[in-house]
Amino acid sequence: MEKTLEKNQFLFSYFEGFSNLSSQSRTALNNICSSVKIPKNKDLQAIGHTCRTIYFVKNGLCRVYYFKDGVDITESFAFENTLIARVESLFTGKPSKKGIQTLEDSEFIGIASQALFELYDDFPEVERLFRKIFELAYVDTVNRIESIQFHSAEERYKGLLENSPSILQRVPLKHIASYLGITQVSLSRIRAKI
Amino acid sequence: MEKTLEKNQFLFSYFEGFSNLSSQSRTALNNICSSVKIPKNKDLQAIGHTCRTIYFVKNGLCRVYYFKDGVDITESFAFENTLIARVESLFTGKPSKKGIQTLEDSEFIGIASQALFELYDDFPEVERLFRKIFELAYVDTVNRIESIQFHSAEERYKGLLENSPSILQRVPLKHIASYLGITQVSLSRIRAKI
DNA sequence: TCTATTATTTAACATTTGTAAAAGGAATCC
C-alpha cells in the first residue's frame, strides 16, 4: 500500500496544492488510479469515445485535438504535472469529437471518472478537491477566451512562449499554429518577422 | 417564510434543473439571497471590485464588460433565468477588471458568495449543486473557445441569432460586435451581406 | 547511407477584418 501510494506520489503532491486529504480519502482515490504508458504520437483517448478517465501527466506531453472540415486542430496541450480531460464529454456524458494524443513517449495516471463521482458521496473532501480543480481550470478557460479574442496572433504566440518556453523544442509548429487559431503559413510569417 | 421562498421561486426552479434540494438546504440558501433592482444602463457590479455575489437574472438583461486599450468590450450577456458572475474573480478572490451592466431595467437575486461557500460545509448537496452548475458553465466556455477560434465572424453572428433570437431587439449592435470579437463596422458589413 | 516522408518556409494573390472619417437615423432630454 505504502508502495502504491508512492507510485502516485506526484499526483498526490498535485492534489495537495488544492487541499489536504485524509488518509482514507487518499487510499480511496489511490484505488481508482491506474498507470498508463503510451509511446509518442499515439492516441491516449480516441475521437468519438466518451470521456471516462481523467488523466494526470506524469511525464511526457500530449494534446487534445479534433478535426474541423478535415483539418487537424489542436485545442490544448498538457505538460507534465497537470490534469487533462475532455470536459465537454466528462461533464455531459456525451461522446467527444475530440481525442488525446501523445507528442512524446508519455506516462499517465488515469482516474476512473465514474468511480471518482461515486467517491464524492462518501468523501465530501474529494468532491471539494475536484470542485476546486475544475473551478480553476474554468478560470483558465475564461482567460483564454480573452486572449484569443482580443490579442493578435503575434501577441498570443509570444505569450505561449512565455508560459511554455520548452514548447518549441517539443511540439511541431503546425500544432502550435492550430492551437493559436492561425494557419501554419501565418505562424511562419510571424516567426520570420520577430 | 413561505412567502420569502415564493419570492425566489424562479431561482429555485432553476436549481431544480440540476438537482433536488432538501427543505433545510432551500431555507439556508434562501437566507443568503437578496433582491436587487437596477435601472437600464447602470452597473450592477463595478469594474475593479472583487466578485462577492453571484446573480440570478429574474428579469431584464445584463452584460459583463471591460475596457481593452480604452475600448469597451462585452465579454458575455446574461438573459432571464440564468446565473451571472465574474468567475475569474469569484474563484480566485482577486479584484475583477470586468464589470456587470444592465441593458434593460432588471431585477436580480443576489447570492452572497462567502456565505454560500460556508453553506458548503453544512450542506454537501448545496456544494454539489453549485459544482454541477459551474461544471456546465465550464463546458459552455470550452465550446465558446471552439466557436471563436474556428468559425468566421459571419458564422458566429448567425449562431448568436439562433441561440438568442431576441438579442437584436434588446442589445445595441456595438455590444454584439465586441462580443463577437469584431468591430462594429465589420458587423455592419456582415449584416449588409446576409 | 539513401530514400521517403514530414516539417517548415517562402512567394503570389485573394479575402477578411481593421481604421478613420463622414453621413444618415433613431432616441432622448429639456
Added chain:
DNA sequence: GGATTCCTTTTACAAATGTTAAATAATAGA
C-alpha cells in the same frame, strides 16, 4: 418640437490572415 446625443451604416484605404503551390530543411525508415 428642436437640439443634442447616441447608434448604425457607408466609404476608402491599410493591415492581417487565408489559400495554393513550390522550394528547402529536417527526420525517420529500409
